[in-house]
Amino acid sequence: xxxxxxxxxxxxxxxxxxxxxxxxxxxxxxxxxxxxxxxxxxxxxxxxxxxxxxxxxxxxxxxxxxxxxxxxxxxxxxxxxxxxxxxxxxxxxxxxxxxxxxxxxxxxxxxxxxxxxxxxxxxxxxxxxxxxxxxxxxxxxxxxxxxxxxxxxxxxxxxxxxxxxxxxxxxxxxx
Amino acid sequence: xxxxxxxxxxxxxxxxxxxxxxxxxxxxxxxxxxxxxxxxxxxxxxxxxxxxxxxxxxxxxxxxxxxxxxxxxxxxxxxxxxxxxxxxxxxxxxxxxxxxxxxxxxxxxxxxxxxxxxxxxxxxxxxxxxxxxxxxxxxxxxxxxxxxxxxxxxxxxxxxxxxxxxxxxxxxxxxxxxxxxxxxxxxxxxxxxxxxxxxxxxxxxxxxxxxxxxxxxxxxxxxxxxxxxxxxxxxxxxxxxxxxxxxxxxxxxxxxxxxxxxxxxxxxxxxxxxxxxxxxxxxxxxxxxxxxxxxxxxxxxxxxxxxxxxx
Amino acid sequence: xxxxxxxxxxxxxxxxxxxxxxxxxxxxxxxxxxxxxxxxxxxxxxxxxxxxxxxxxxxxxxxxxxxxxxxxxxxxxxxxxxxxxxxxxxxxxxxxxxxxxxxxxxxxxxxxxxxxxxxxxxxxxxxxxxxxxxxxxxxxxxxxxxxxxxxxxxxxxxxxxxxxxxxxxxxxxxxxxxxxxxxxxxxxxxxxxxxxxxxxxxxxxxxxxxxxxxxxxxxxxxxxxxxxxxxxxxxxxxxxxxxxxxxxxxxxxxxxxxxxxxxxxxxxxxxxxxxxxxxxxxxxxxxxxxxxxxxxxxxxxxxxxxxxxxxxxxxxxxxxxxxxxxxxxxxxxxxxxxxxxxxxxxxxxxxxxxxxxxxxxxxxxxxxxxxxxxxxxxxxxxxxxxxxxxxxxxxxxxxxxxxxxxxxxxxxxxxxxxxxxx
Numbered sequence: 001x002x003x004x005x006x007x008x009x010x011x012x013x014x015x016x017x018x019x020x021x022x023x024x025x026x027x028x029x030x031x032x033x034x035x036x037x038x039x040x041x042x043x044x045x046x047x048x049x050x051x052x053x054x055x056x057x058x059x060x061x062x063x064x065x066x067x068x069x070x071x072x073x074x075x076x077x078x079x080x081x082x083x084x085x086x087x088x089x090x091x092x093x094x095x096x097x098x099x100x101x102x103x104x105x106x107x108x109x110x111x112x113x114x115x116x117x118x119x120x121x122x123x124x125x126x127x128x129x130x131x132x133x134x135x136x137x138x139x140x141x142x143x144x145x146x147x148x149x150x151x152x153x154x155x156x157x158x159x160x161x162x163x164x165x166x167x168x169x170x171x172x173x174x175x
Numbered sequence: 176x177x178x179x180x181x182x183x184x185x186x187x188x189x190x191x192x193x194x195x196x197x198x199x200x201x202x203x204x205x206x207x208x209x210x211x212x213x214x215x216x217x218x219x220x221x222x223x224x225x226x227x228x229x230x231x232x233x234x235x236x237x238x239x240x241x242x243x244x245x246x247x248x249x250x251x252x253x254x255x256x257x258x259x260x261x262x263x264x265x266x267x268x269x270x271x272x273x274x275x276x277x278x279x280x281x282x283x284x285x286x287x288x289x290x291x292x293x294x295x296x297x298x299x300x301x302x303x304x305x306x307x308x309x310x311x312x313x314x315x316x317x318x319x320x321x322x323x324x325x326x327x328x329x330x331x332x333x334x335x336x337x338x339x340x341x342x343x344x345x346x347x348x349x350x351x352x353x354x355x356x357x358x359x360x361x362x363x364x365x366x367x368x369x370x371x372x373x374x375x376x377x378x379x380x381x382x383x384x385x386x387x388x389x390x391x392x393x394x395x396x397x398x399x400x401x402x403x404x405x406x407x408x409x410x411x412x413x414x415x416x417x418x419x420x421x422x423x424x425x426x427x428x429x430x431x432x433x434x435x436x437x438x439x440x441x442x443x444x445x446x447x448x449x450x451x452x453x454x455x456x457x458x459x460x461x462x463x464x465x466x467x468x469x470x471x472x473x474x475x476x477x478x479x480x481x482x483x484x485x486x
Numbered sequence: 487x488x489x490x491x492x493x494x495x496x497x498x499x500x501x502x503x504x505x506x507x508x509x510x511x512x513x514x515x516x517x518x519x520x521x522x523x524x525x526x527x528x529x530x531x532x533x534x535x536x537x538x539x540x541x542x543x544x545x546x547x548x549x550x551x552x553x554x555x556x557x558x559x560x561x562x563x564x565x566x567x568x569x570x571x572x573x574x575x576x577x578x579x580x581x582x583x584x585x586x587x588x589x590x591x592x593x594x595x596x597x598x599x600x601x602x603x604x605x606x607x608x609x610x611x612x613x614x615x616x617x618x619x620x621x622x623x624x625x626x627x628x629x630x631x632x633x634x635x636x637x638x639x640x641x642x643x644x645x646x647x648x649x650x651x652x653x654x655x656x657x658x659x660x661x662x663x664x665x666x667x668x669x670x671x672x673x674x675x676x677x678x679x680x681x682x683x684x685x686x687x688x689x690x691x692x693x694x695x696x697x698x699x700x701x702x703x704x705x706x707x708x709x710x711x712x713x714x715x716x717x718x719x720x721x722x723x724x725x726x727x728x729x730x731x732x733x734x735x736x737x738x739x740x741x742x743x744x745x746x747x748x749x750x751x752x753x754x755x756x757x758x759x760x761x762x763x764x765x766x767x768x769x770x771x772x773x774x775x776x777x778x779x780x781x782x783x784x785x786x787x788x789x790x791x792x793x794x795x796x797x798x799x800x801x802x803x804x805x806x807x808x809x810x811x812x813x814x815x816x817x818x819x820x821x822x823x824x825x826x827x828x829x830x831x832x833x834x835x836x837x838x839x840x841x842x843x844x845x846x847x848x849x850x851x852x853x854x855x856x857x858x859x860x861x862x863x864x865x866x867x868x869x870x871x872x873x874x875x876x877x878x879x880x881x882x883x884x885x886x887x888x889x890x891x892x893x894x895x896x897x898x899x900x901x902x903x904x905x906x907x908x
Contacts (some may be wrong), residue, residue, distance in 0.1 A: 068203060071215040071245070071475070081478065085176045085196070086203040091210075122212035187682065266798055286800035287684040288754030295753075307802070309684030344684060371687065372678035 002174040004135070004153055010170040013150025014043075017132050018050045020148045025099065028055070030127065032063035032098040036116055037087045039105035041066050042163040043134055047103060063093035067102075072115035089119060096124040105161040107133040107149075110142030134161055135172055176200075177476045182294045182301045185310035186351040194319065194352055197472055201320050204475070205468035207244060217475060218247035224277040225304070226268065228254045228284040233439055234304050234314070237463070238281050241470035247279075269293045279474060282306070300477050308342050314438050315348025317469040319356065321462050322393055325434055329356040333390050335381075336360065337419060338397035338446055339368045341408075345438045346397060350376055363387040364419065367408040384419050388429045395436040396421050396447045412445060422448045426456070434458050487526070487902065488512045491863070494530025498537055499835045500852035509535055511859040514902035518855045532867065533896065536834045537853050538570025538860030539815065540841035543635075543660075543714055543738060543786035545807070546572070546603070549590060550579025555791040555880045557591065558598040560811070563789075563879035565906035567811040568895025570860035571602040571841075571850065572789075575635040576613065583608035583619040588627035600905040601898070602860070604630040604845075609648045609659065613637040618647060625655045630845050633660035635714060636761070636806075638696060640666060645700065649709030658710040658736070658845060663696035663721065664762065673802055675748040675763040683751065685801060690718040690769065693762050697721045701728040704735050712844065713737040715788050717762035719772030726781040736844050737776075738784040741810060741817035744773045744827075746885060756797045756804035757885045760790065774827045777836065783844060785836045787814045791881030809879045813872060815864065816891035824892070838862075863897035870894060 005013060025031065028051065035044035044064070052060035068087040070076075076083070102116055113131060120129060130147040138154030151172075153159065158175040176196050178189075186194070207213050223242040225235050235251060242249045252272075254262070263271075265284075272280055279300045282290050287307030294301040305311040326332055334353050340346045340362045353360050354377045362369060363381040374380055381387035388394060399415060409415050426433065435447075435457040443449050452459060492508040510517045510524065541564065547555040555563075557574075564572050574591065576582030582591070588605050595603035607624035611617045613634040621632055632652060638661065639645040649659050669692035674680050676687025697713055701724060704711035716722055716739045725737045742760065747767050751758045758764060776782045790807025797804050818837060822828045828836065842851025849857045874887050898906040 071203070071217040076217060081177060081179055083177045086200055086475075088203055089206060118216070122210050122214070124211055264795065264798065265800060284800070286802045288801045291754045292798070292800060307684050308686075347682070347684060370681035371676055372681055375678050376682075 003171060004159060004174060005151060005172040007170045009151070010134075010172065013134055014046050014050050017047060017134075017148045017150050018054060021051065021101065021132070022054065024130070024147070028062070030097065030099045031101060032065070032093060032095060033101045033103060034065040034067055034091065034120065036102070036104040036112065037066060037068040039161050039163060040103045042165050043105055043161075044101070044103035047132065063098065065091040065093065067116050067119050069112055069115040069119065072118050074111060074115070091123045094124065095120065095126045097127045100126045100129045101132055102129055103132045105133065106135045106137055106159065107131070107146050108137045108139055110140045110144035113144050114142050135159065177478065179478060181478050182290075183312050183473055183477060184290050184294060184301065184303045186312045186315045186348045187310065189352070189355075191355045194356060197316055197469070197476060198320055198323050200472045200476060201465070201468050204471040205465065208464070208468070214244050214246060216246045218242065218245040221247045221278040222276060223247045223249050223279045223281065223474070224272050225249065225251045225281045226254070226272065226283070227252065227304070228282070228289070229305070231283055231305070233463075234283060237466045238304060238470050241467045242279070242474060244467070245471055245474055247474070250277075265289055265292055266296045269297045273297050273299055279477075302473060302477070305344050307344065308347070309344055310348045311344040312348050313466070313470050313473055314345050315352045316473065317462055317466040318345075318349055318395060318436060318438070319352045320469050321436065321458055321465050322434065324465070325458060326392060329353065329358040332358040332392050334358050334360050334393040334395065335387055335391035336362045336395045336397060337384060337387075337421065338364050338399050339403060340364050340373065340397070341368045341370045342400065342403065343397050349395060350378055354378070361387055361391070365409055368403070385425060385428060388425055391429060391433055393434040393436060394421065394429070395438070398438065398440065398442060399446045416445060420446060420448055421451045423450045423454070426451055426454070432456070436462055439463070488524050489526035489528060490524045491528045491530045491535060494863070495534045496853060497534055497830050497834055498853040499831045499839045500537065500854055503853075504831055509853065509861065511861075511899070511902045514859055516853055516855055516857045516859050530863065532865070534830070534864040534866060535853065536862050536864065537838040537851050538862050538898070538900065539568050539837045540571040540847065540851060541569045541787050541789065541811065541814065542573045542784055542841045542845060543740070544572045544574055544789035544811070545577065545791065546574040547791060548578065548594065549587065554793055556598075557594045557603060559878070559880040560789070560791070561595065561599040561601045561603060562906075563809070563877070564811040565600045565898045565900070566878045566895070567813070568815045568862040568864065568898050569601060569811055570862060570898060570900045571604060571847070572811075573604045573606050573630055573845070575633060576606055576608045577636050581608050581612055582606065582624070582629070583611050583613070585620075585623050585627035588624060588629055592628050601900050606630060606635075606660065607632045609634045609639055610644060615639045615641055615644060618644070618651060621652055621657065622655060625657060629657070630847075631658045631660050631712065633662065633714070635660065635662045638662045638664050638666065642699060642703065646703050646707060649703055649707040649711060653707070653709050656710070656846060658712040660712045660714050661696070661700045662714045663693050663700060665692045665695045668692040668695065673759060673763070674751050675765050677748060677766055679748040679751055683754065688761075688763050690720055690765065693718050694720040694724060697724045701725070701733060701735055704728070705731070705733045708734065711735045715740050715743070715762060715786070716773065716776070716782060717743045717765050717769060719769045722772050722776035722781055726776065726779070729781065736783045737781065738786045739773050739777065739782050740786060740788045741814050741821070742808065742885065744770060744777065745817050745821050750885065754801045755885065756799065756801050757808060757883050757887075759801060759804055759806055760788070760808050761806040774822070777822065778827050778832070783836065783840045785814070785818060786841075787811055789879075791879055792883050793881060794883075797883045807883070809877070809881055809884050811879060812877060813884060813886045813891075815862070816872070816894050817886070819864075819866070819893035820891055859899055859902040861899040862895050863899070864893060865896040866893045868892070868894045868896060
C-alpha cells in the first residue's frame with residue numbers, strides 16, 4: 001500500500017490550504033464554508049479549525065453547509081446499483097453575496113465540482129465561489145481548477161482520503 | 176443505496192431493509208423544496224408518462240411535480256374508464272408508450288393487477304399509482320414517511336386505519352409497510368367493509384371506533400365511497416357518520432399527540448369532521464408535501480431501464 | 487382396419503381387470519382372439535391400455551365462437567390428451583337449445599371431428615332461466631344431457647320442472663351450481679388471497695347453496711342431478727350425504743381443483759381464472775378425499791378455450807375458464823395416482839367407466855368384448871414439459887404451461903381407428 005500523505009503530511013496540506021485562503025482574503029470577510037459529502041465535510045471542519053487557530057479566535061464560526069451531489073451527477077445511468085445513500089444537502093444560511101469556500105477531498109475530472117456548482121447556484125447568487133481540495137489528481141475532463149490545493153499528485157491511479165472521523169487516521173493512500 | 180428493482184407494484188414485495196432505504200432517502204428530496212430553484216437535473220432527458228385510467232387530480236399532479244422537480248419530461252395520458260373494456264388493450268397502450276421511449280410509466284387503474292400486467296410485458300419502469308382494491312404503494316410510502324418523520328420510530332406504535340378497508344388499496348399498502356416496520360396496525364369499520372382474513376396479516380380488527388381510537392398513536396381515515404351504500408355495505412351515510420366519523424368528541428378519548436391522517440380527497444363532514452381535519456394533530460397537508468418528496472425518491476431509487484433502446 | 491395390440495397392461499374396471507394381455511380390434515369393435523391372426527400387430531410393452539377417456543364437460547365453441555376453438559381443433563386437442571369422447575356444453579352461438587344446432591354439431595363432428603362428440607342441450611331457452619327448452623326434441627336430435635352451464639337456473643321452480651320433465655327421457659340434468667347474487671362480481675375464491683390481491687371474492691357458499699338446493703330438488707322430483715365441477719369441501723360433503731340418503735345425484739370435479747389452489751392466482755395471471763374459482767388448500771384436500779371415497783364420480787376437464795387477447799386483459803376483465811384436454815390425463819396420473827389418492831383402476835373409473843355408466847353410453851367405457859374400440863394407450867414413463875408451442879387446441883389458456891409431467895397418452899383409438907399417435 002502506497003501512502004501519499006501520512007498524518008503529518010495531511011496536516012501540512014491542510015495548513016497550506018489555510019495559508020492560501022488567508023493570503024487571498026485575510027479578514028475572511030463574508031466567508032461561508034460548504035463541504036461536499038462525505039470527506040469534504042470532514043475536511044472543511046479541519047480547515048475551519050485550522051483557520052480559527054491561526055487567527056487565535058477559538059470560537060470562530062463560519063456559516064456552514066453540506067452538499068451531496070448524487071442527484072446532480074451526469075453518470076447516474078452508468079452507476080447501476082452502486083449509488084450510495086443520498087445524504088443531506090443543507091445550506092442553512094442565505095448564500096446571497098457570500099464568499100463561498102467549497103471543499104472537497106480530491107479533484108480529478110472536475111465533474112463532481114461542476115455538479116456542486118449547480119447545486120450552490122440553485123440556492124441563490126453567491127458573490128464568489130472558491131474551491132479548496134486536499135489532493136489534485138490532474139486528469140481534468142472539465143475546465144475546472146481549484147483555488148487552493150493541499151497536495152498535487154497527478155495520477156490516474158485511484159486514491160483514497162482517510163479521516164480520523166471514519167478510518168481513525170488522517171492519511172491519503174493509493175488503492 | 177437504491178432499490179434493486181425496476182418496478183414498484185406494491186409494498187407487499189418490499190422488505191424492511193428496502194422500506195428503510197426509501198425512508199432514509201426522502202429528506203434530501205424534501206430539502207429541495209426550500210431552495211429558490213426547487214429542481215435537480217437527476218432525470219434530465221428521461222420521459223415519465225402518467226397513464227391514468229381513473230380520474231385523480233391529486234396523485235397525478237403529485238407525480239407530475241415530482242418528475243418535473245427531477246427535470247424529467249412528463250406526459251399525462253388520461254383514458255376514459257369506459258375504454259377499459261372496449262378500447263385498446265392495456266398492453267397495446269403500454270407498448271405504444273414504450274415505442275415512444277417512455278422510461279417510466281406511472282399507472283392508475285380501476286382494476287387490480289393492471290400494473291402487474293404492464294410490467295410483465297414492458298421494459299419501462301412501471302410505478303403503480305393505485306390499482307383497484309390492490310395497492311397504492313406510493314401513498315403507503317408517503318404515509319409511512321409522514322409517520323416516521325413525526326414519531327421517529329415504529330416500535331410499539333399503534334396505527335389505526337378507519338373506514339372502508341375492503342375497497343381500500345391505501346389500507347392494503349399501509350398494512351404491508353407498517354407491519355414490516357414493526358408498527359401495530361388496527362382497522363376499524365363495519366364488518367361488511369373489513370376484508371376476509373385480514374387478521375392473518377397481523378392486523379387487529381375493531382368494529383367500535385370509540386374503543387379502537389383509545390390506544391392509537393396514529394389514525395388514518397379512509398375516504399368512504401358513497402356508492403358503497405347502494406351495495407348494502409352500510410345502511411346510510413347518516414349511520415356511517417354516527418358510527419365512524421372522526422370527530423372532536425372521539426378525539427377527546429384518544430392520546431393527546433395522536434396524528435390524524437387522510438389520503439384525500441376528504442369528504443368533510445362524512446368520514447372526518449372539519450374540526451378534526453383542521454386540528455393541530457392533523458398532518459393531512461404534510462402528507463401532500465411529503466407525497467412529492469416520496470415520489471421523487473421512488474423515481475430516483477428504482478433501477479433505471481436497463482439497456483435503453485436508443486434510436 | 488383390424489389390428490392387435492400385444493403385451494400391453496390392460497386396466498379395465500368394468501371387468502375388474504389389471505393384467506398384461508392382448509387387445510384385438512376388428513371393424514371398430516373389441517373382439518376376443520380371432521381365428522386368423524391380424525397382419526398388423528402393435529407391441530404394447532411397457533404401455534397401458536384403458537377404455538377411452540370420456541370427458542363429460544367441455545366447450546368446443548362451435549358454432550359461433552370459432553376464434554376460440556372449433557369442433558375440429560377441439561377434438562384434435564382431445565385426441566392428443568387421450569380423450570375419445572367429449573361432451574360439449576350448449577353455450578355456443580346460437581346455443582344448443584334447438585334441434586338444428588344439435589344436428590349441425592353432430593354433422594360437423596362426423597365430418598371434421600376426430601373423437602366422438604356428444605352435445606349437451608340447454609335446460610332453458612337460450613339458457614335464460616325462464617322457459618324450458620324443447621328437451622324431448624333435443625333428445626331425439628341427439629343430446630346426451632341438459633345443462634345451463636355458466637348461467638345456472640336461479641329460479642327453483644324452473645329447476646324443479648327441469649329435473650321432473652327430463653326424467654321421462656332419462657336425461658341427467660347437469661347443474662353448474664352458483665348463486666349469482668352471492669358470487670356477484672367475484673373473480674376468485676374469497677379468502678386471504680382475494681384480500682391481498684384486492685380482487686372481489688366468490689365465497690365457497692355461492693356454490694354450496696346451489697348444490698344444496700339442487701340436491702333437495704332432486705330429492706323432491708326423483709330426477710337425475712349431476713353436479714358439475716365441484717370445487718369446495720362443503721359441496722363434496724353435501725353430495726356425500728345426499729348419496730347416503732339415496733338421492734339420485736352424481737358429481738364431477740376438474741383436474742385444476744385437485745391440482746391448484748388460490749395461492750396460484752398470485753401474479754394476476756388470468757390463466758388461473760375460472761368459475762368456480764381455484765379454492766383453498768383445505769378444499770383441494772377435500773376434493774381428493776371425495777374422489778377417493780367415491781363421492782365424486784367423474785373427472786372432467788371443463789375445457790374452456792379463450793383467446794390470448796381475452797386472457798391478456800386485466801384479471802377482472804378476462805373471461806373465466808381454462809383449456810384442459812391436453813393435461814387432464816397427466817394431472818390425474820401425477821396428482822392422484824402417483825400420490826395414492828386413487829389406484830389406476832379407480833382413476834379409469836372416474837374418467838371413462840363412470841361417465842359412460844352415468845350418461846348411458848352403451849358399449850363405451852369398457853374394453854369388454856363387443857364394445858366399441860375406444861381405447862387410450864398410456865406411456866407411464868413418458869416425461870415431458872407441457873409447452874405452449876405444443877398445444878393443439880386453438881387457445882392456450884392453461885395454468886399448467888411449463889409444468890413437467892410423467893405419463894401421457896401415446897395413442898388414441900376411436901372406433902378402432904388410430905386418431906392420434908406419438
